[in-house]
Amino acid sequence: xxxxxxxxxxxxxxxxxxxxxxxxxxxxxxxxxxxxxxxxxxxxxxxxxxxxxxxxxxxxxxxxxxxxxxxxxxxxxxxxxxxxxxxxxxxxxxxxxxxxxxxxxxxxxxxxxxxxxxxxxxxxxxxxxxxxxxxxxxxxxxxxxxxxxxxxxxxxxxxxxxxxxxxxxxxxxxxxxxxxxxxxxxxxxxxxxxxxxxxxxxxxxxxxxxxxxxxxxxxxxxxxxxxxxxxxxxxxxxxxxxxxxxxxxxx
Amino acid sequence: xxxxxxxxxxxxxxxxxxxxxxxxxxxxxxxxxxxxxxxxxxxxxxxxxxxxxxxxxxxxxxxxxxxxxxxxxxxxxxxxxxxxxxxxxxxxxxxxxxxxxxxxxxxxxx
Numbered sequence: 001x002x003x004x005x006x007x008x009x010x011x012x013x014x015x016x017x018x019x020x021x022x023x024x025x026x027x028x029x030x031x032x033x034x035x036x037x038x039x040x041x042x043x044x045x046x047x048x049x050x051x052x053x054x055x056x057x058x059x060x061x062x063x064x065x066x067x068x069x070x071x072x073x074x075x076x077x078x079x080x081x082x083x084x085x086x087x088x089x090x091x092x093x094x095x096x097x098x099x100x101x102x103x104x105x106x107x108x109x110x111x112x113x114x115x116x117x118x119x120x121x122x123x124x125x126x127x128x129x130x131x132x133x134x135x136x137x138x139x140x141x142x143x144x145x146x147x148x149x150x151x152x153x154x155x156x157x158x159x160x161x162x163x164x165x166x167x168x169x170x171x172x173x174x175x176x177x178x179x180x181x182x183x184x185x186x187x188x189x190x191x192x193x194x195x196x197x198x199x200x201x202x203x204x205x206x207x208x209x210x211x212x213x214x215x216x217x218x219x220x221x222x223x224x225x226x227x228x229x230x231x232x233x234x235x236x237x238x239x240x241x242x243x244x245x246x247x248x249x250x251x
Numbered sequence: 252x253x254x255x256x257x258x259x260x261x262x263x264x265x266x267x268x269x270x271x272x273x274x275x276x277x278x279x280x281x282x283x284x285x286x287x288x289x290x291x292x293x294x295x296x297x298x299x300x301x302x303x304x305x306x307x308x309x310x311x312x313x314x315x316x317x318x319x320x321x322x323x324x325x326x327x328x329x330x331x332x333x334x335x336x337x338x339x340x341x342x343x344x345x346x347x348x349x350x351x352x353x354x355x356x357x358x359x360x361x
Contacts, residue, residue, distance in 0.1 A: 104279075108262055109280065111277050112285050128277045133301055136297065150282075182315050182357060186319050188315075193308035198332070209298065214302070216306070219303065235299055241289045
């Protein structure tokens, strides 16, 4: 039962704790959920980011603050790279805009699961700040099986914890930059792309899910060779649309 | 970019060109139901986008991963995928297997 949707019923995937949980317990469980592969991937990626910030001649304050303010590694990396090479602010801002477009579809698909049980919009808008690729992947896994009134709190639990991880790890990466063997740094940076793909494969259910992943992975690099700024948008729109149409035709 | 003025510039960039994408997603997403066709389409687009991002990070890396030869990055990725399938579709095992090969390969190659 949930005041947000009286027709909601638990499924096989619904965890037992959610039957009697309070908002605080849902929040706490979300916090605990952050200590899994998703969290470790964020830590690994942010350590790499912190080291990169130092390599580019920026300060540890940039590493920490950008993790809190942007909470999106690609945007942070681009901003760091642009500022590091002395680009004008407007050029840097434009580059960030293009890379941040990806947040739009992520936010669109997570928002329906972020309804506040008392209808408080400000809490929903605050929660959407914590939407990023890893949070999106975890939200897709964890929120749908929960009763609607617990989803927002659960999301805040792991979303806010993830952000804390990125800020702390960026600081740590900054401080250890240069003293860690390249082999280890490379392995840490490898975590991010492989986690993205494998966790999406883990949740892939229909053939159209697999098709979306495969098409994106093929179209993206091809477009990148022509236009490094548009690869994600083109791959997303073309690959995603084809996969959707295929899925619809075969339902 | 440091100091108080640097922080305000960062905040301005975030609020003007970065965060609005999340807000727009919120405004559009509020009207959607996960059963809607549009939702399914956007989810499909996001999935392809993330896959493209992963492919970019593997094939056109920056930072320490750029020093790893392409064949090793691909071998590590496909090893990870193999481990993933062999361990009952477990993502973290595949991720760790691939990362281990990267580290080992780099240590061997120097």
